[in-house]
Amino acid sequence: MPRQYRSTIALLALAAGLGACSSQRFDGPRVRAPAQQAAIDNIAPAMPSGAVTSAPLAPPPGASAAPDGAPIGAQASIAPPASNVIPEPVVAPPPAPPVVASGRASVVGAWDAKDATGASCKVTLSSAPALDLYKASAAGCPNKDLAKVTAWDFRDGEVYLYQQGGTVAARLRQGGGALDGALTKSGASLALVR
Structure with missing residues (x-):
């Protein structure tokens, strides 16, 4: 790619980045020079906009829809732990029988x-x-x-x-x-x- 095109693309990218960083909250609407707007439009043509919708995804192949008939994506409620649960006492295991060595080395x-x-x-x-x-x-x-x-x-x-x-x-x-x-x-x- 020739050098002059690289410089132009870099300049346009910088202009687009600076334009994206500007905010109408601080200085009101920003007006771009016609050359800037034309350069930006050539880099990224406007995309048609439409309504954005969301829907839960279908389960993967081989998986059932959702447990208990709950809609897919629904949050399951988790019951809080009971406050009157008494933990069981820890019981030590019985002592192991003494190990008696066997074999040639033991005698x-x-x-x-x-x-x-x-x-x-x-x-x-x-x-x-x-x-x-x-x-x-x-x-x-x-x-x-x-x-x-x-x-x-x-x-x-x-x-x-x-x-x-x-x-x-x-x-x-x-x-x-x-x-x-x-x-x-x-x-x-x-x-x-x-």
Whole structure:
């Protein structure tokens, strides 16, 4: 677009903007120069005016007209909250039962072993690997089978205590904070407690 047309358009736009900002309230009717009016008429030709009407829009496809038969666009009245409503007291949830750890990590550590005769000794289940098992040790056990424990494993919710050579010395199941079971050879009961 040539430069002279850009200048003319900018000047006309400025004139139109200033004309739109004038108000009859302050200085009475404004009279424009015929050149100004002709320029404005060329930029924005007069649009025919007619009566403005309003009507509510139809509902979108798939939607019902209006709930409860109210005309579309009608304001729904909202009931004020009742002033005599008493809030319900907040009730604390019941305390959760104590979490008892289970699994291999929960049985690692030192235990007091008690057999059916009432004799007790120390059994330690280590997290250190020993081939495909874990290291274990027993100290001061009068029961010879329990005294030979050197390894352990946790399978299917049970603790297996092994002697040197892979013989199972005892099988125990978790129950609360203890391990309860039996010595394999004699079938006598055995419990490990912390």
